Amino acid sequence: LYLEMWIIALFGGLLLPSVLGQCNYQQYVNTTGVNVFSPNYPGYYVANTQCTWLAVATPSNYRLRLTCSNVQIPDGTNGCPNDWISISRTGRTDFADGYKYCGYGTFNEVSTGNQMSIKLFAQYYSPGGQFLCQIQAFPPTTTIPTVPYDPCNCGVRKTSRIVGGTAAGVNEFPFQAALVSNTTRSIFCGAEIISNRRALTARHCLAGQSPSLVGLLVGDSDTSTGSDTPYTSLYLIQAFTCFGGNCNTNDQANDIAMVLTVNQIQMNPGVNIICLPIKYNTNTANQFAGTKVVAAGWGDTEFGGIGSNTLQKVTLDVITTAQCQSRYGNSITVNHICTSTFGRDTCQRDSGTSLMYTGTDNGRMYTVGVVSFGVECGTNPSVSTRVTSYVNWIRSNSPESSYCSV
Template sequence: MWISLAFALVLTIGTSSAQDANCDFVSNVQAGQTYYVYSPNYPQNYRPGVQCRWVGICPSGYNCRLDCNDISLPQTSGCSLDRLLISKSGDPQLTSADYYCGTGTVTAVSTGQRISVGLITSTQSPGGRFMCQLTAQAATTNPTCSCGYKKTNRIVGGQQTGVNEFPMMAGLAHKDIAQIKCGAVIISKRYVMTAAHCLTGQSLSNLAIIVGEHDVTVGDSPATQGFQVISAIIHPNYTPSNYDYDIAILKTNADITFSDRVGPVCLPFKFVNTDFTGSKLTILGWGTLFPGGPTSNYLQKVDVDVISQSSCRNVVPTLTARQICTYTPGKDACQDDSGGPLLYTDSSNGLLYSIGIVSNGRFCAGANQPGVNTRVPALLSWIQTNTPDASYCYK
C-alpha cells in the first residue's frame, strides 16, 4: 500500500533532531546525464534516525526530473514515522514539499531549475530504502500550456482521494439546496464539461461550479473557488432514452484561477483513434457510496476497466459510437457521480486525459451491468466549435 501526503509542515515528530552533516548533497545536473539519489546503505535499509537532503540544480532552459522506481518506507498514518520529501520548487528547507511513505513509485518534475529531496526517519524506525534517477528535462516551449497534472500520487486501501489530488475535478451544485449534484471537469479557464442529463429541469440561475473542493462539509481546501454559470450548451443530438451525445459545456462568469491544486484536464486529441478496450480509467465523484445511500462528503475515486463495444452491446443493445463502457466487479459510478470524468493516465508523460463522462450510472456496480459513459474523443470537434474563446494544450 502506498501513501503520499501534501505539504510537509511539521517534520520533527519522532525524528532525530538534526540533519546529518555527511548526508547533505548538491548536484549540478548536466543534460544527457543520469544522476542517482538514494538512501544511505542502499540497497540495504537505512539506519534509524537518519536525516538527509539532496538538491538538484539543472541548466538554464531545463527542469529537473526525478524518477523514483524503488521506494519502500514504513507505512504509517500521516507518514509520522519515516517520510520521503520532494519539493518541486526546489525549496531547500522542504517546507512546502509533498511527502511519501509506504511502497510505490513517484515521478516529479521541478517547476524551475531546482528540485529538493529529503529523507526524515524516526529513531524508532525499522528502516527502509529508496532509489531515484535524476535527469535534466528540456523545459516546455510554452510553459503556460499545462494540463492533466496531479497534486500527489496517493493510493490507499479506501477510495478517498488526497486533497486536490485531481486538480481538474469540478462539482456542479444546485444553489437552492447548496449541494453538489453532478460532477464536471475543467477543460479551460472559463469552461467545464459535464453530462447533458445533469442539466435536466435546471435553470442557469440555480447552477454553480465549484472547483478545488474536497470535503464538501467544511470546504477545507484553500483552493476552493465558486462560479456562476452564464451559459450552458447541450449537444443538440442528446437523446435521453439511451444517453447518446450526453455532453454539455458550461461557461463560468469569471476565469478559474489555476494553480498546482486547480487546473484543466488534457483533452484526448491524440487518442481520437484509440479504442481503450482493456485500459483502466479513474472515475471521480461525490456520489452515493451504494444505491440509494448517502452521498460522500469527500471526493472519491475508483479504477474501472474498459470493455469492448461488442461485449457491452450484448447487455446494452442501444450502445452507440459516442459511448464507452466500463465494467469491474464491485466498482462503478453511482447516483450523483454523473457528469464527472473518466480519466486515462498516459504512461508516456504521466498526464491525465478525459476519455469519458459518467453518463448512465444507474446500475451502481450491479452484477454484469456495465457503466455506459460518453466517449469524449468522438466529440472533440463539437467541444472546440462551442468553446471558440478557449485555448487547449495538445499534449
C-alpha cells in the first residue's frame, strides 16, 4: 500500500459506531469515534463512484486520527492512476493538499487541526473496491518533547535492505532518514541527518528528481505502522545541493549530495544528527580499513527482492582500496570507501544511507561513507563515497548549518 510510512503521530484505539457509510456527508466526531466506509460495504463500491466525507472534531480544539484497517483499492504500477482515496489533513474539500492512497493493506493519518476530509474516486472502468476506516477525536495534550538543537550533541545512538541484517531497535539510529517520492509514495533512497536543515545522501538518488516532489522522512522505524514510534515526521524539501552542481548525472565519482528542508528539523528523543568526521578529515586511501561500520536502511533484503518495512541494520568490514580495485579496477579512488562481508551488504534502495563508524574514544557515530553502488548484494564489495574527502565541501555548501568537531 502506497504511503504507509507518512505517519506523523502515534495511533491506536478500538472503534466504534458506523455513521459515515453514506456518500457525501459531514459529521462531528468526538472521542467515541465513528466508522467511515465505502458505499455498499462490505460489498464493493461500483464504477464511477465519487464521495466526499468531512469530519469535524468536537470539542473544537481536538484533532482527528484516522485508522484504515481494511483497504482494497485497485492500484496502478506507478502511483494511483486508477481508483484512490485522498486524505486532506487540513479538511480542505478541494483536496489541494490531499495525499492519495491505493492498493491493499492499511494506513493511518492525523489531522493538523480539528478537520479532516476524505475523498473516494473510482474510474468509470473500475472493477470496484472497498475500505473501512475509523476516525476519532483526541485531545491536544499529547505532545512530543523537543530537544534544543546542539551541533555538538551528535552521533548518540539509542541503545535498546540490508542483506544478512537484523531489525534495528525503534529509533536506535535517530539520525537515520529516507527520501520519499511524492509520486510513488515510497522510499527510494536513504539519507542521514547532519544538521537541523540538512541531510546527506547520494547524488545519483536525486537524478531526475524535483525538490517539490521529494520528502525527507525522519524518526521512523516500521513504515507499515504508525504505532511503533511517535517521532515520525515528513519534511518538505527546499533544494538539492549536489557535488559539481549537477544532480542529473549517474557518474559514480563524487556521488554525494545534500537536501535542504523547508523547515527546521525538530530534534527529539527519536530524531537527532550524526557527527561529521571532521576530526578524521584526512582522505588517505586506507583510512578505516580493517574496522567495522554499521549501515541501516529500508532497502531490499536480497538481490532483486523487495524492500523491508522495518529499518534493518548490518555490521560491515571496511577493506583496503587495493582490495576494492581488484574487483572494480581503477575507477575506485581515494574518494571511495569499500566494505565486504560475505552474505551481508547494503542493497537496492539503500543508496544514500551512511556507513556509520563508532568513535573508539567517545562512542559517538560518524558518517564516513555514503552508499553508492555494488554488484549483486552480499557477493561483491559495496562502494561508498568517502565522506572525509568531502567535509570541506559539505561545510562550505551549507552556510545555514553549524557543525561540531567532537
